[in-house]
Amino acid sequence: MLPEHAPFSPEQRPAIEALLSQFSPGQRHWLAGFLSSDLAAPVAAPARASTPLTVLYGTESGNSEALAALTVKSAKKRGFKPVMKNMSEIEPADLAKVESLLVIVSTWGDGDPPETAVSFHESFMKDAVDLSKTRFSVCALGDTSYEQFCKTGKDFDTRLEALGATRVLDRVDCDVDYDEAHAAWMDAVLDKLAPVAAPVPAVVPAAVAPVAATAFGKKNPFDSELLEKVLLNGEGSAKETWHYELSLEGSGLTYEPGDALAVVPVNAPDMIEGLLKAAKLSGTEEVEVKGVGKKVLADALREDFEITVLSKAVLKKLQAVIQSDELAALLADDAKDELRNYLWGRWTADALAEFAPDGIGASELVGALRKLPPRLYSIASSPLAHPDEVHLTVASVRYEGHGSQKKGVASTYLADLVNCGDAVKVYTHANKNFRLPASDDTPIIMVGPGTGVAPFRAFVEHRAETGAKGESWMIFGDQHFTYDFLYQLEWQDHLKSGALTRLDVAFSRDQPEKVYVQDRIREHADEIFAWLEKGAHFYVCGDASRMAADVHEALIEAVVTGGGNSREEAEGYVDALKKAKRYQRDVY
Incomplete structure (x- = not known):
């Protein structure tokens, strides 16, 4: 008999019970396992046995790695024998032996390869293989708010073909909302690489899988x-930096420092109001949201939608609707500099006000926008140190752009x-x-100006809790x-307890000449190099556009000065640190 809480109507229950009564215990067990497994869904054609x-x-932040792992998992189910390789762990010459290759790579910033792929990318673009x-x-993973959207993926796609490889499926370029595009590409390319006419018979599960x-x-x-x-900032500061503490109790979510x-x-509300005003809409209109209804x-x-960040992709979609001669000129191939200048500091509402003075339809508006991404x-x-909690250090982004006040979506969502x-959420x-x-005895050097200090607060707290013996040096600015x-x-408490060995600071506006964290690295070049020679790991977190590059240059100079090396030797030394994962960056 079906239990009273079974989700069937009074009309369905007798029919189901009558059918089940005809089955033996073994048949009912088989049916239960079948219905509770993926075997109830259509089975994709498998690959030839153990196809390599x-x-x-x-990857930079882990997205490409996660998608690579998902691809490997799906490939295994289809009968492939997949291996997953980080670009930091392979040489271009190794690909000569690979018959079937899938590349999943992100683009960092405005056209750069991710940190772990820089050396491989450089070699692959020049080595003859x-x-x-x-x-x-x-x-390819990227962000349409940047001009060089998915450039690294495009580089690899072009270079692979130039080296004689055969493209079995066109490259897919994914925006920040990449899950659906990747899934479609993954299914299609695995079918292309190993088409098989006859499906493999399903294996009956041994027991009913519990509901997750x-x-x-x-x-x-x-x-x-x-x-x-x-x-966190005192009265009189030009900055607005907040410390947030959030509960993870009951979530099952876990994390590690870093x-x-x-x-x-x-x-x-003011962001929404500004866009509706520019579009000449009331906000009461009904629209279709993909995946929602x-x-x-x-x-x-x-x-649901990213309504502030203005990009070339958004402008092109708007232009398809409004057909503005002025906007067409801005989007022309020979107007790249003008477009770059126009996009800086403007929102979608600014573009609508300028190029669509009569407004735009509700469905056309949302059709030009991308999904609102998490930050x-x-x-x-x-x-x-903080069980069931997670802490953040977030600077609220606020600025004036083209006659109106602008702000960061997530940073001011938290603040306001x-x-x-x-x-x-x-x-x-x-x-x-x-x-x-891996070893608590290993020395660490941490360079974190501004909110770049966030992960190092986690590092020092963690080492304090584990009683780590390794020295730790913070350079903050x-x-x-x-x-x-x-x-x-x-930091003062950690210095007293010994969890933090050394703290150097650089406050840029406290003296006539500006002093930054990279200046402290140069000042202490001998000691920096000595720490590296005894095995220290070097970490950088913060702004990618200038700080990270300046710190990288200062590190090379420290190896030149502190170690008596040539420029070429110092660059090789720093590259070796990267490959050994002793030089790691978390930049944004």
Whole structure:
């Protein structure tokens, strides 16, 4: 008999019970296993037995690595014999032996390869490798808000073909909302690489699989309670940096020092109002949201779409609707500099006001927008020091652009719209490329200006909890000692306890000449090199556009000065640190 809570109507129950009564216990057991497994779904054609497949990835924040792992898992189910390779662990010549190759690689910033792939990318673009026996396809990750969208993936796609490899499926270029595009590419390319006419008979599961508990993650963010919210800058500072403490109790979410927390924001009311005004819409219109269904426009703009960041991709979609001669000229191939200048500091509402003075339809508006992406923030806490909690250090982004006040979506969502006790949708994001050394005895050097200090707060807390014996050196920088010394009292406590061995600071606005963290590295070049020689790991976190490059240059100079090396030798030394994962960066 079916239990009373079984989800069947009174009309269905007798028919099901009558059918089940005809089956033996063994038949019922088989049917239960069948219905509870993936075998109830259509079975894709498998590959030939143990077909070799190499999945090569290049990642900055871990997205490409996660997709590579997903691809390997799917390939195994189809009968492939896949191997997963990080670009930091392989040489271009190794690909000559690969017959089936899938490349999943992200583009960092405005056209650069990810940190772990820089050396491989450089070698691959110039080394002559015979890939005439290789079949390949590329999945490129990027961000349409940057001009050089998916450039690294495009580089690999072009170069593979130039070296004689055969493209079995066209490259797919994924925006920040990449899951659906990757899944379609993965299924199609695995079919292409190993088509088989006859399916393999299904294997009957030995027992009924238990129903999995709800797992929180990217597709199901956790509603985290905001426990604490503290402004870190003193009165008189030009900055607005907040310390946030969020609860993970009951979520099952875990993290390690170096990982990030994804915050799923909503757009602020004034952002929505500005866009509706520019589009000449009321917000009460009904629109279709992919994967969600019909929604009121104002709600969709609040929860589902990126409504601020203006990019070439958005302008091209708007132009297809509004057909503006002025916008067409701006999008012309010979106007790249003009377009770059126009995009800086402007929002979608600014473009509508200028090029579509009569407004635009609701469906056309949302059709030009991309999905609102989560924002990743470096975690500023150790799970050992703060069980069931996760801490963030976030600078609120606010500026004036083209006659109106602008602000960052997620940073001001936390600052302006969330109060203690409110829920914030979050999930943890692993960053395997930014980890403490395996041994607690290994020395570490941490360079973190501004909010770049966040992961190092986690590092030092973690080492304090584990009783690590390895020395630790923090180089911190900001504008003013009085206003902007983030976590000053904590660093002093760690210095007293010995969890932090040394602290050097650089406050750029406290003297006539500006002093930055890279200047401190140059000043202490001999000691920096001595620490590296005894095995220290070197970490950098913060702004990618200038700081990270300046620190990299200062590190090379420190190896020249401190070690008496030539420039070429120093560059090789630093490259070796990277390959050994002793030089790691978390830059944004």
